[in-house]
Amino acid sequence: MAGNLTRYSYWQLRDFIRERGYALLITSTLLGFTLVMPLRAMYGANMSVDSAKQILMLALPQVVPIAAFITLNGLVSTDRKLGYYKFLFSKPVSIPAYYAQYFIVCLVGFLLTFALLFGVFAFVVRPVNPIGALTYCALVYLSLGGIGFLISSLFRYDWPILAGVYLGSALLNQLWGMSEGWRHWVTNLLPPLHELSPALKSIMTTGSADTKSIVWLLGYSAIFFVAGLIVLWKRPIG
């Protein structure tokens, strides 16, 4: 990666914090509190580590995908929509490389935000080793990220499409997940979000996850991410 672009990652991280980080922190805190506080009250003051993990396992699937949606929304499309690309890409910069780097910077920012939130959790509920929870966060971001990146590369108004894909796949997996025939194939083609819950359980309890599930989740996402890069490479941004 070119030196100028690597140095620019500092500014991309600042953009993440100002444009997404605060929103992410506020939304996740509010959501987290509404889910965690009643459970904290239920378990009482002398809560065990396992009980705290149980609370996290209940809260994370509700909070993390929404946070990932907030992070991924407008990743590429905002610059196109508002015309910011005009000044950025008159400089010696590869457009796909710029957005690939921003995708990674957003992952780092996303994980830093959740590390902070787990700090709050440790203070309010009780300390839990955050590695498993952060691994789950990274897995959610990367699983949703590929298709989010492609949609943002293709469309200026990406968030309704992204929301439609997320909700549609969650709904169809719920309805047709156990079906046979063509319905089975349709659910197989959709983002494998239903794989995330078993992965969370496994990561939080055993510290590892089913390799097949992880490969499916990340492989599926990687295909769409590469497709997004090809779109940025082949299709003019203007």
Place this chain on the structure above:
Amino acid sequence: MIELKNTTKIYRSLFGRSVKAVENFSLQIAEGEVFGIAGPNGAGKSTLISLLLGYLRPTSGSVQIRGLDPRAFVEKNGIGYLSELMTINPNWKTVDALTRFATLADVAPHDVPERVNVVIEELGIGEHRDKKIKALSKGNLQRVGVAQALLRDEEVLILDEPTHGLDPVWTQRFRTIVEGLRRPGRTILLASHNLDELQRLADRVAIIDHGRLQRLVTTGYDRTTDTGGTYRFSIASGSDRVKEMFPEAERSGDDEFELTFSSIADLNSALGRMIAGGVLVAGVVPSRSVLEQQFREAVGEEN
């Protein structure tokens, strides 16, 4: 250096409607040249510039900069570009915006602060360096735009409506800056509605309308294309004698006349006759510049 060969760009909507923004456009711009693009609104200037930056791809024909596809050229070398619309994130501070652009432009890390200070000084935006972009006036924003285009010693500069929103003092200063930027090997492309500006700064000007190259005008005096023109004479004394000598002269003010000549030689001979006849001439200026005349002929009076 910059070459467009039979370039056509057609915009197609989802519903099948198509608009030809640029049509069969061929042009060569040399290294070391200051080249102007003039045309009425919607003539295709912005599309042409987007093609040169690789933000759009031609529907047919080709665009090349130094033998490379525009995007490949930009990614390798960068272009000093000022967009007509100042699309800089409004929440960035002026100094941060310039530092970001300097970083992306691959200015050496230890030179970035100095280079940013130099362009801030050159464009007189020192007092606005810590203001957010959204707090700047139109003229100051335009100066930030010019500043970011000058951050690196680029070989290609594309400035779209560079003096738009600038006051007369800064318009004049900008012209001095552009004159200072001229050097062998550097190509400067100026797109402007201001024909006077193009006449002063550019070596040649492409007049475009309806996406087509209508005329290519050399702005300096060119013996081979000398067709004379209409000139305005300011007379210090002897106005009555002018009317006697040139009955066809049209009075355009108390002591001003307009006369049309078929060549520069005719103009000089008339001037000689006036002086010999005791007329004191205070000034002679073209009523319309060569470019303005050509522009009106090419795109019509309504523009």
